[in-house]
């Protein structure tokens with residue numbers, strides 16, 4: 196397939212042991228839990244500049260539901276739809292989010308994020324939230340997802356993303372990645388799980404590849420270029436960051 200086509204395709208990166216044992220993330224990336232918490236907190240603290248009764252939130256890449264739990268906890272005025280394209284992740288989400296699903300305020304949808312967004316009407320959601328998903332996307336695909344997020348947000352709506360944003364300084368990013376690899380070896384060899392070590396190292400190579408890597412400054416610049424307002428990074432811990440942006444108000 197020519198590179199410029201591949202750049203715009205969705206991939207299925209979460210299958211097999213990496214998906215089945217995704218809860219290992221808390222050991223190999225301790226800041227992720229904090230970022231997920233902050234995504235929920237940010238949405239909870241946000242209130243739209245327009246009047247509303249209930250708010251509609253779209254989550255992109257719910258995975259096993261770690262961030263979804265924080266979003267659902269930020270108040271009963273939110274109706275949440277979470278989209279993910281990995282059956283193995285969604286089956287865990289269904290278990291982990293049983294209470295939220297029962298309440299009727301949450302639905303989980305198995306679909307590729309871009310296809311789902313493209314089918315949504317313009318200006319139909321108040322908030323789009325995501326965590327640790329966009330960095331997995333190929334660059335061209337990510338750009339199209341961001342354009343669609345802006346289209347589906349209501350004027351005055353919010354986009355919040357807690358994710359892996361690579362350092363702009365290549366040497367700093369290399370040091371950071373080397374430390375991550377060392378921690379993978381520590382964790383997985385102690386658990387005697389060379390199979391998981393292999394999977395996560397391979398996954399890290401994907402994250403760091405030129406066709407995927409999401410560096411902070413170019414990512415923020417691209418969002419401004421696409422038309423988001425108030426693009427800002429609020430928190431950073433190594434390559435873990437909380438970014439938000441809005442759609443111009445009504």
Ligand SMILES: C[S@@+](CC[C@H](N)C(=O)[O-])C[C@H]1O[C@@H](n2cnc3c(N)ncnc32)[C@H](O)[C@@H]1O
Nearest residue numbers: 205256257258261262279280281284307308326
């Ligand atoms: C690293 S996990 C993060 C899960 C969760 N948001 C969290 O905070 O733990 C990324 C998730 O995004 C999903 N994903 C990746 N590419 C996708 C795509 N193109 N469409 C829908 N979901 C996608 C994966 O299946 C996976 O469940």
